[in-house]
Amino acid sequence: MQADKNQKICIIPLQDIFSNQRFIHTAFIHCLPHISGISFFSSTSRITNGIRYDDQVIMKELTDAFIADTKLSDTQLTSFFAKESDDPIVDAFDKKAAVHPGGGKSAPLPPPKAQKAFQSILSQPRQGKSTVYIHIPFCETQCLYCGFYRKRYDAEQSRAYTDTLITELQATADSPLQSQGPIHAVYLGGGTPTSLEAADLKRILCAIRQNLPLANDCEITVEGRIVNFGPKKMEACLEAGANRFSIGVQTFDTALRTRMKRVADQNAVIEGLKQLRSYDQAAVIVDLIYGFPDQTMESWETDLKILADLMIDGVDLYQLNIFPGTPLHTAIKNQKMSPGIDRKARARMFEKGVQFMEQAMFHRLSTNHWGRTSRERNLYNQLVKGPSHCLPFGPGAGGNAHGHFFFLQPDYEKWKHLVTEEKCKPIAMMQVSGENDILEKTIASELELCRINFTALGDEFHLPLEAILKDLYTQWEKAGLVTRQHQWWVLTTAGQFWQVNLAQLTINYLQQITGKH
Numbered sequence: 001m002q003a004d005k006n007q008k009i010c011i012i013p014l015q016d017i018f019s020n021q022r023f024i025h026t027a028f029i030h031c032l033p034h035i036s037g038i039s040f041f042s043s044t045s046r047i048t049n050g051i052r053y054d055d056q057v058i059m060k061e062l063t064d065a066f067i068a069d070t071k072l073s074d075t076q077l078t079s080f081f082a083k084e085s086d087d088p089i090v091d092a093f094d095k096k097a098a099v100h101p102g103g104g105k106s107a108p109l110p111p112p113k114a115q116k117a118f119q120s121i122l123s124q125p126r127q128g129k130s131t132v133y134i135h136i137p138f139c140e141t142q143c144l145y146c147g148f149y150r151k152r153y154d155a156e157q158s159r160a161y162t163d164t165l166i167t168e169l170q171a172t173a174d175s176p177l178q179s180q181g182p183i184h185a186v187y188l189g190g191g192t193p194t195s196l197e198a199a200d201l202k203r204i205l206c207a208i209r210q211n212l213p214l215a216n217d218c219e220i221t222v223e224g225r226i227v228n229f230g231p232k233k234m235e236a237c238l239e240a241g242a243n244r245f246s247i248g249v250q251t252f253d254t255a256l257r258t259r260m261k262r263v264a265d266q267n268a269v270i271e272g273l274k275q276l277r278s279y280d281q282a283a284v285i286v287d288l289i290y291g292f293p294d295q296t297m298e299s300w301e302t303d304l305k306i307l308a309d310l311m312i313d314g315v316d317l318y319q320l321n322i323f324p325g326t327p328l329h330t331a332i333k334n335q336k337m338s339p340g341i342d343r344k345a346r347a348r349m350f351e352k353g354v355q356f357m358e359q360a361m362f363h364r365l366s367t368n369h370w371g372r373t374s375r376e377r378n379l380y381n382q383l384v385k386g387p388s389h390c391l392p393f394g395p396g397a398g399g400n401a402h403g404h405f406f407f408l409q410p411d412y413e414k415w416k417h418l419v420t421e422e423k424c425k426p427i428a429m430m431q432v433s434g435e436n437d438i439l440e441k442t443i444a445s446e447l448e449l450c451r452i453n454f455t456a457l458g459d460e461f462h463l464p465l466e467a468i469l470k471d472l473y474t475q476w477e478k479a480g481l482v483t484r485q486h487q488w489w490v491l492t493t494a495g496q497f498w499q500v501n502l503a504q505l506t507i508n509y510l511q512q513i514t515g516k517h
């Protein structure tokens with residue numbers, strides 16, 4: 001704030017006003033009696049001394065000034081609009097965004113700076129929600145559609161990998177970052193964690209308990225698949241404290257499984273899930289995918305029915321994304337396989353999934369996730385998309401802490417060398433998160449829950465979000481993507497299908513507005 005007593009004018013940069021509620025009180029309560037006016041850097045609005053002291057009136061003046069000052073042109077605004085049609089789930093946008101929405105980040109830091117930044121991050125305790133991601137890079141076979149396959153599993157590697165991972169967990173165990181503040185969810189993902197030997201799964205889970213301050217109700221998930229995951233490994237995981245299994249089934253249709261190079265048949269998958277459920281000690285969750293080449297609605301409905309009959313705790317329904325570089329992409333390009341089904345058919349499968357889950361009395365946990373029992377909380381998936389810390393371990397794992405996003409060396413041998421020989425955190429890339437990172441992640445994670453309250457978020461972040469986003473969300477309401485319920489914008493089924501687009505467009509829209517200052 002700049003105050004000129006002679007001219008009796010107080011000039012306040014708008015971003016200061018909205019970034020600090022206290023500042024507003026200080027500015028208006030203490031300064032107004034002594035000055036004749038307040039002017040904004042880039043606005044013509046003016047509030048004259050003595051006329052208005054009521055906070056709400058002042059806030060309205062400020063909000064109107066802010067909105068007038070940051071209004072996008074009609075062309076800019078309409079570029080964010082959805083197409084209005086009778087079938088919004090099919091037509092709303094030209095293309096469906098495939099990855100998690102993200103905000104601004106710096107260019108990657110050069111390696112020496114990244115290591116230095118990590119040392120500084122290590123010295124700061126965590127506050128708020130925290131998760132841990134452990135990456136296990138092995139799979140016994142590569143599924144045709146998979147973009148995450150890294151390394152073929154061989155039993156010889158299990159012990160060496162586990163030893164290195166435990167070394168990595170121990171190396172920073174005493175740091176304030178790792179040791180202070182509860183960890184609310186741990187996720188062993190990959191790859192196929194359940195491909196590891198039983199003794200090694202147990203050693204990893206025990207090392208997690210020893211080297212991380214887990215909350216009493218910490219969710220500990222082991223991801224995997226049914227092939228090579230028998231009672232011995234299941235019991236080893238349960239004995240060492242796993243309380244959630246996320247099993248990638250993708251489809252129960254044996255013929256489709258074979259085409260996609262999934263190894264076990266329908267019967268083996270069902271029996272494996274029943275075995276896992278029989279312990280009655282952990283949440284059992286299944287992933288199903290819609291959109292495979294030649295997958296029919298009939299096959300999809302059968303998958304949903306089998307799943308409901310299994311009486312497990314929860315389910316994820318994901319749309320297939322065919323990423324360049326995957327064997328499926330190559331097979332389609334070389335006309336060895338028909339292309340994946342079109343967007344209209346995928347939209348209808350999503351609709352069917354939503355209706356089916358409602359009728360089967362599963363409760364909605366996010367756009368893609370449903371729970372059947374109270375055992376399923378879906379904590380990790382929810383927290384990791386919001387403004388929480390995530391500590392990564394293992395080759396290729398990604399995480400973020402204290403405003404820095406980073407991922408670890410993905411090459412297995414280099415990762416091992418860095419951990420065991422160089423004795424450093426094997427950071428491959430680090431970026432500084434943008435200044436609106438927390439707000440952007442909060443918006444993305446709220447929309448993931450199929451609703452958002454911009455009035456409440458605006459109060460939390462000291463920004464008039466409801467007013468800023470009103471034109472945009474009103475158009476999306478007309479386009480059939482959201483509805484208004486009290487102070488909430490609630491995503492329709494079509495809005496849920498397009499949720500990643502809506503989140504990314506909301507973030508981009510806010511970036512354009514804030515970019516005006």
Ligand code: SF4
Pocket residue numbers: 138139141142143146147148149190191192225248
């Ligand atoms: S098991 Fe999972 S990670 Fe491994 S190739 Fe198949 S889909 Fe990919």
